[in-house]
Every structure is written in C-alpha cells, then in structure tokens.
Amino acid sequence: MTDPHHVVDPVTGEEAAIVYEGVYKAFGDFEVLRGLDLVVPRGRITCVIGRSGTGKSVTIKHIMGLLRPDKGRIFVSGRDITAMSDRERRKVRLKFGMVFQNAALFDSLTVFDNVAFPLREHSKLSKAEIADRVQHMLAQVGLSGASSKFPSELSGGMRKRVGLARALIGNPEFLLYDEPTTGLDPILAAAMDALIADTQAANPELTSLVISHDMKAVLGIADKIVMLYEGRVVHEGTPDYFRNSDDALVRQFLEGSLDGPMKV
Amino acid sequence: MVVRMVEAVGRTSIGAWQRFLGALEELGRATVIGLRGLANLFLPPVRLRLIIEQTEFIGVSSLPIILLTSAFTGAVFTLQSYRAFAIFGAEAMVGGTVGVALTRELGPTLTGLLVAGRAGSAMAAELGSMRVSEQIDALEAMAVDPVNYLVKPRLAASILSMPILTAIFDAVGVAGSYLVGVYLLGMSKPEFLVRLGDWVDWDDIWTGLFKATVFGLLMGVISCYKGYYTTGGAAGVGRATTSAVVVTSVSVLVTNFFIAWLLP
Numbered sequence: 001m002t003d004p005h006h007v008v009d010p011v012t013g014e015e016a017a018i019v020y021e022g023v024y025k026a027f028g029d030f031e032v033l034r035g036l037d038l039v040v041p042r043g044r045i046t047c048v049i050g051r052s053g054t055g056k057s058v059t060i061k062h063i064m065g066l067l068r069p070d071k072g073r074i075f076v077s078g079r080d081i082t083a084m085s086d087r088e089r090r091k092v093r094l095k096f097g098m099v100f101q102n103a104a105l106f107d108s109l110t111v112f113d114n115v116a117f118p119l120r121e122h123s124k125l126s127k128a129e130i131a132d133r134v135q136h137m138l139a140q141v142g143l144s145g146a147s148s149k150f151p152s153e154l155s156g157g158m159r160k161r162v163g164l165a166r167a168l169i170g171n172p173e174f175l176l177y178d179e180p181t182t183g184l185d186p187i188l189a190a191a192m193d194a195l196i197a198d199t200q201a202a203n204p205e206l207t208s209l210v211i212s213h214d215m216k217a218v219l220g221i222a223d224k225i226v227m228l229y230e231g232r233v234v235h236e237g238t239p240d241y242f243r244n245s246d247d248a249l250v251r252q253f254l255e256g257s258l259d260g261p262m263k264v
Numbered sequence: 265m266v267v268r269m270v271e272a273v274g275r276t277s278i279g280a281w282q283r284f285l286g287a288l289e290e291l292g293r294a295t296v297i298g299l300r301g302l303a304n305l306f307l308p309p310v311r312l313r314l315i316i317e318q319t320e321f322i323g324v325s326s327l328p329i330i331l332l333t334s335a336f337t338g339a340v341f342t343l344q345s346y347r348a349f350a351i352f353g354a355e356a357m358v359g360g361t362v363g364v365a366l367t368r369e370l371g372p373t374l375t376g377l378l379v380a381g382r383a384g385s386a387m388a389a390e391l392g393s394m395r396v397s398e399q400i401d402a403l404e405a406m407a408v409d410p411v412n413y414l415v416k417p418r419l420a421a422s423i424l425s426m427p428i429l430t431a432i433f434d435a436v437g438v439a440g441s442y443l444v445g446v447y448l449l450g451m452s453k454p455e456f457l458v459r460l461g462d463w464v465d466w467d468d469i470w471t472g473l474f475k476a477t478v479f480g481l482l483m484g485v486i487s488c489y490k491g492y493y494t495t496g497g498a499a500g501v502g503r504a505t506t507s508a509v510v511v512t513s514v515s516v517l518v519t520n521f522f523i524a525w526l527l528p
C-alpha cells in the first residue's frame with residue numbers, strides 16, 4: 001500500500017472506503033491481530049470470514065475506535081481515525097451504523113425507542129417525523145407489529161432485525177454487521193442475508209462490511225470476501241475465487257471438515 | 265535453602281507490589297470515571313428525565329428497607345439505652361442520646377450500607393450486563409457518550425437520594441424511639457421530647473446529611489465503576505455486583521470514621 005489516502009481495491013476495482021494498514025492488537029499476552037491489511041471497497045458488500053475467536057469482532061470494533069490498535073493505522077474515507085481527537089472520532093461514528101453480534105439492543109427501551117434512539121440523540125426532527133421514520137424502518141425489516149415490545153420479548157432473529165433498523169435509521173454511509181446470521185435457523189438466516197442484499201441494493205452508496213464465520217452464506221451476497229486466519233488476511237477475492245480455490249485452508253473452511261491446516 | 269527463601273520472599277513481595285499497583289490503578293480509573301461523571305453534570309445533554317428516573321428508582325427501591333430498619337433501630341436502641349440509663353436513674357437522657365446517635369452516626373451509616381446493598385448492587389448489575397451484552401459499545405458506536413448517558417444520571421441520583429433517605433431514616437428512627445420510650449417503657453412525653461430537643465442540634469443533623477451526601481457519591485462512583493468495567497460474561501456481572509456492595513460498604517465505614525474525626 002503506497003498512499004493509504006487513495007487506494008483502489010484490487011478485487012472490485014472500486015475506490016477504498018476503509019483501509020487497515022498493518023494493524024496489531026493484543027489483549028495482555030494474547031495477540032489477536034498480527035499485521036492486518038484490509039481494504040473495504042466503497043458501495044459494495046465486503047465479507048470478512050474466519051473462525052470463531054480469530055478476532056473478527058475485534059477487527060470491526062477498530063473501525064469506529066471502540067478499540068485502539070497497538071500498532072498500525074486505520075483510514076476511513078482517507079482519514080486516519082487512530083490519530084483523531086475524541087470529538088472528531090465521534091463525528092466519524094455518525095456515518096456508521098453497526099449491527100452487533102447479539103443485537104445489543106437497550107433492554108430498558110421498547111423496540112420503537114431503540115430504533116428512534118439515534119434520531120433523538122442526533123437529529124432535530126420533530127416527534128411526528130421521528131415516529132414516521134421509525135415505523136417506516138420497522139416495516140422495512142418486517143417488524144411493524146413489534147414496536148411497543150421490549151427486547152426481552154423478541155426472538156433472536158427479531159432482535160437482529162431491530163438492530164439493523166436501529167443501524168439504518170440515521171442513513172449511514174457505512175454499515176457494519178457482526179455475525180448477522182449466527183444463531184438463526186437456516187430460514188431466518190436466509191431471510192437476513194436477503195435483507196442485507198436488499199438493503200445494499202436500495203442504497204447503492206452504502207458500504208457494507210459483513211463479519212461471518214459462515215463461508216457458504218456469504219458466497220451469495222458478497223462482492224468481496226476476505227479470509228482472516230491467525231490475525232492476518234490469508235485470502236481475498238470474489239466469491240468465484242473462493243468457490244474455485246483449491247487452497248487447503250479455503251477448502252477446509254468451505255466444507256467445514258476436520259482434516260486440514262486448521263486444528264480444533 | 266537461603267536462596268530459596270530469598271526467592272520466596274522476593275516472589276511474595278513482587279506479588280504484593282503488583283497487587284498494590286493493581287489497587288492503585290483501580291483507584292485511578294474509578295476516580296477518572298467519577299470525575300468524568302461529575303463534569304458531565306455541567307455538560308449537555310442534561311438528561312433530566314434519566315436523573316429523575318434513577319432517583320426514583322433508588323428512592324423507591326430503598327424506601328421499604330429504610331423504613332423498616334430505621335423504625336427498629338430507633339426502637340431497640342431506646343430499649344437498650346433505657347435499661348442502661350435506668351441503673352443510675354437517668355432515664356430522661358434516652359431521647360437525647362438516641363436522637364444524637366441516630367442523626368450523627370446511625371442514620372447516615374446504616375442508610376449508606378442499606379442503599380449500597382439495595383440500589384448500588386442494582387446499578388452495578390445493570391451497567392455490568394449492559395457492558396457484557398455490548399450495549400455500552402452500542403452507545404459509543406452511536407456517538408453517545410456512555411458516561412453522560414449512563415454514569416451521570418446514576419451519580420446524580422445517588423448524591424441526591426442518600427441525604428433524603430437519611431433524613432427519612434432519622435425521622436422514622438426517632439419516631440420508633442418515641443413510641444418505644446413513651447408507650448412501651450412508660451416515659452412521659454415531655455421527658456422524652458425535652459432532652460431530644462435540647463441535645464439534637466442542627467449541627468448534628470447537617471453533619472449527618474453531609475456524611476450521607478459523601479456516601480452517596482462513594483456509592484455512585486464505586487457502583488458505576490464496577491459495572492462499567494465488567495468483563496467476563498454473566499459471572500463477571502455477579503463479581504462486579506458483589507464487589508460494588510463490599511467496596512462501598514467498607515468505604516462508607518472508613519469514611520464515616522474520618523469525617524467523625526475531622527468534624528467533631
């Protein structure tokens with residue numbers, strides 16, 4: 001990577017929206033990221049896959065500065081967020097929506113209030129406008145009837161969709177999904193994948209980053225797939241590249257087999 | 265042999281030194297979050313609704329136990345001191361003695377201990393479960409300062425509620441004492457009341473309420489700190505909760521001594 005401010009993604013040919021440059025992160029003696037280089041193209045769906053515990057969530061949390069790298073830099077739209085002040089970083093965060101692994105809805109608020117939360121905090125919209133937008137967004141994720149329920153009354157799949165609605169309500173430039181389909185039954189998982197693809201299709205400017213350990217699921221929705229292993233990117237390419245790869249690591253991951261370079 | 269002993273001493277002292285450094289670091293982090301919480305009292309958004317909600321929660325959840333404990337503390341204290349004073353015919357001193365002890369010492373201290381057990385534990389548990397379920401990360405991801413949104417209201421409510429609950433403790437304790445003195449032990453009403461009025465100064469009451477305010481601050485900072493920095497899932501929430509109550513209780517007792525010493 002020569003100039004991190006102007007990078008073109010080699011896989012899609014798109015301009016890079018997010019660039020990780022040699023990122024290291026350890027918790028105590030435990031090294032999670034060991035020189036991560038990653039390019040997320042603008043306006044596309046990029047999927048990062050890797051085994052549970054390889055640091056996918058840690059990777060995604062670095063983008064918004066929820067975690068700080070020990071070494072390395074992270075550029076969002078060409079600006080190094082690791083060198084920003086708290087106030088600047090907060091501004092950058094407003095451009096993001098994040099769907100957390102377990103939704104991370106606020107237990108004490110209803111579905112409606114959860115989805116309205118970002119608008120109430122950051123917009124000057126009237127009550128009626130907020131209500132309109134929230135209802136519209138809930139309808140989009142298929143949850144019109146649930147607005148007065150509390151998160152504890154929802155199933156895992158419904159919670160994730162509320163999380164998506166909350167992430168989308170502020171019209172983000174970047175949408176981050178942390179394991180959107182994990183813990184869902186196959187039908188709900190397929191519905192969630194379709195929702196991710198639809199969301200992208202409806203917002204062509206949107207840059208989506210999906211974290212998953214399910215290679216098969218991401219083959220259908222990704223424009224670019226990045227495979228994480230031992231804290232580094234070991235493969236990147238289009239879904240076809242991964243389908244046709246005969247690399248042992250990729251095959252093992254695709255087939256979920258016990259034999260191969262990855263040990264349990 | 266000698267070398268082994270030196271080694272053992274070395275290891276123990278290194279262990280003790282590390283524990284000391286760990287404790288110092290904890291104290292530092294707790295102080296920082298306390299100061300940030302206090303500073304946020306003067307920073308927007310004000311979050312008045314959350315402050316009222318939290319005050320209501322602490323007040324309402326603690327009121328029954330405060331009423332019960334104060335009535336019986338006043339009652340039993342009266343019973344015992346009456347018996348002691350009766351030995352040298354000084355029964356008339358009961359009202360005043362109980363009044364001073366309640367307003368200066370027992371009121372604030374017992375209220376501090378009880379509210380820590382009832383409300384401090386709940387605050388630590390709530391923040392702890394918000395931490396481990398990534399709700400605090402979600403706040404940050406939505407560019408909302410969790411200290412402003414979560415810590416400030418709880419800190420303000422703790423500082424506000426503790427003196428109010430202490431005043432209630434004092435009043436109900438004295439009432440319990442009066443009932444036992446007059447109706448159970450057969451003291452005359454003026455006998456009880458005159459000494460009470462003579463002996464209990466506004467100074468005693470203010471000192472007690474000042475203590476209570478300090479205890480409220482301690483409980484708020486310690487419970488929020490323990491909850492905010494919870495790690496390790498559900499077990500971690502349990503640890504944070506227990507530790508919030510224990511540390512608050514010890515701090516209340518120790519601080520009480522120093523205030524009594526410095527403010528005679």
Ligand SMILES: Nc1ncnc2c1ncn2[C@@H]1O[C@H](COP(=O)(O)OP(=O)(O)O)[C@@H](O)[C@H]1O
Binds near residue numbers: 032050052057
């Ligand atoms: N805040 C943290 N403190 C300590 N260890 C952490 C923290 N966050 C993540 N880890 C560790 O880093 C590793 C990677 O975690 P994570 O990114 O959540 O994995 P996954 O790829 O399944 O999302 C795990 O072993 C986890 O225990």
Ligand SMILES: [Mg+2]
Binds near residue numbers: 058178179
């Ligand atoms: Mg994860």
